[in-house]
Amino acid sequence: KAGVTQTPRYLIKTRGQQVTLSCSPISGHRSVSWYQQTPGQGLQFLFEYFSETQRNKGNFPGRFSGRQFSNSRSEMNVSTLELGDSALYLCASSSGQPTDTQYFGPGTRLTVL
Amino acid sequence: QKEVEQNSGPLSVPEGAIASLNCTYSDRGSQSFFWYRQYSGKSPELIMFIYSNGDKEDGRFTAQLNKASQYVSLLIRDSQPSDSATYLCAVRVGGGTSYGKLTFGQGTILTVHP
Numbered sequence: 001k002a003g004v005t006q007t008p009r010y011l012i013k014t015r016g017q018q019v020t021l022s023c024s025p026i027s028g029h030r031s032v033s034w035y036q037q038t039p040g041q042g043l044q045f046l047f048e049y050f051s052e053t054q055r056n057k058g059n060f061p062g063r064f065s066g067r068q069f070s071n072s073r074s075e076m077n078v079s080t081l082e083l084g085d086s087a088l089y090l091c092a093s094s095s096g097q098p099t100d101t102q103y104f105g106p107g108t109r110l111t112v113l
Numbered sequence: 114q115k116e117v118e119q120n121s122g123p124l125s126v127p128e129g130a131i132a133s134l135n136c137t138y139s140d141r142g143s144q145s146f147f148w149y150r151q152y153s154g155k156s157p158e159l160i161m162f163i164y165s166n167g168d169k170e171d172g173r174f175t176a177q178l179n180k181a182s183q184y185v186s187l188l189i190r191d192s193q194p195s196d197s198a199t200y201l202c203a204v205r206v207g208g209g210t211s212y213g214k215l216t217f218g219q220g221t222i223l224t225v226h227p
Contacts, residue, residue: 033213042220043157043201048213056214090156098212099145099164104156 002027004093004105012111018079021108023091025072031055031096032074034066037088037107049074050096078110086112116140117204119218128227132189136202136218139183145205146178146185147215150198157201161187192225199223 005024013019025032033056034046045058049068066076078085088109092102120135134148145164149157163169163176163185175188185204189196199222203215 031213033215035215035217043203043217045214045216050213055212058214088156092215094213096212100212101147101159101162102213102215103159104149107156 004091004103006089006091006105006108008108009106010109010111012113013081014113015081015083017081018077019081019110020075020077021089021091021110023074023076023093023105025074025091025093026103029093029095030072031094031100032068032072033092033094033102034074034076035090035092036060037090038086043090046076055096081112083112086110115218116216117202117218119200119202119221121221123222123224125224125226126192128192128194128225130192130225132192132196132223132225134187134189134200134202134221134223136185136187136204137183138185138204138216140204140206141180141183142206143180143183143204146176147203147205148174148176148187149201149203150196151201151220152198160200189223192223194225194227197224 031050033048037043048056068074088107090107094100094102126132148161151157161176169176173190177186199220202218
């Protein structure tokens with residue numbers, strides 16, 4: 001099976017711009033979770049989508065949003081970028097069941113200048 | 114108090130030794146526990162998961178869970194230089210909408226020196 005894919009792998013944006021990141025889960029997986037990883041805060045949960053519905057949300061401002069399509073692919077969007085949004089954005093794929101494990105994609109490295 | 118705390122590193126062990134990584138969690142409703150390994154510049158890679166009290170072994174890795182003490186650990190036997198990485202402890206609280214949310218510790222950097 002192919003693993004989790006994320007595009008693009010690297011992005012450079014300037015403050016105030018917006019950005020859209022994409023994640024394709026493992027075939028058959030219906031849950032996609034998004035995380036932000038920074039040196040200072042570590043790995044933090046953004047939100048999870050399951051069957052096109054946001055099922056869980058972390059403590060991030062409304063500038064961070066996402067969606068999921070019928071083929072389980074997911075996108076996350078960050079509007080009005082701030083310098084502090086520079087991070088590695090990771091998505092994780094799972095079946096979405098209670099005892100299932102999450103498998104991470106390679107991540108998108110976002111740099112905000 | 115942080116939700117998930119790991120023993121402060123970095124941890125340095127000689128090749129062939131046992132590396133012990135520890136993690137405590139604050140939410141007694143936590144039901145699933147995971148260890149991920151992250152090499153520099155890479156994404157986290159799942160090593161072990163454990164749901165029940167006791168030990169779970171997989172090759173050179175053993176995960177230990179003690180829910181009464183709210184403690185989970187990872188032992189790496191016969192440590193190799195290739196085990197040098199950051200180890201992340203992750204916890205999932207039980208209950209319907211929590212399925213997709215993992216809470217991570219800050220990570221422990223392990224260095225295995227020849």
